[in-house]
Amino acid sequence: NKPYPKSRYCRGVPDPKIRIYDVGMKKKGVDEFPFS
Template sequence: MGPWRCYHQIKNKPYPKSRYCRGVPDLKIRIYDVGQKKRGVDEFPLCVHLVSWEKESVSSEALEAARIACNKYVAKHAGN
């Protein structure tokens, strides 16, 4: 693989032609509902947002790594 500047911009469609791909692949990352779901939003001491200011393609592995890092940070600083 080359440097990140070669891959971070979205240039083309993800697949060459629709006739080659009959079905859509499943997403690798899902919506995670963990922890105390019945508590109110204002009761939690910390909120984490992942925001991108540019139009770029982010891999599902990078999103999963960010989710794990956020969970570890919250568990370390806010408690279990």
């Protein structure tokens, strides 16, 4: 249930940010991420 496939936002987002994105999305939701 991700807004984008990993291969898509993986191109513009560094690896540490992807992990923060995944963990943060489960806790807060995608709406709080500017690069969503």
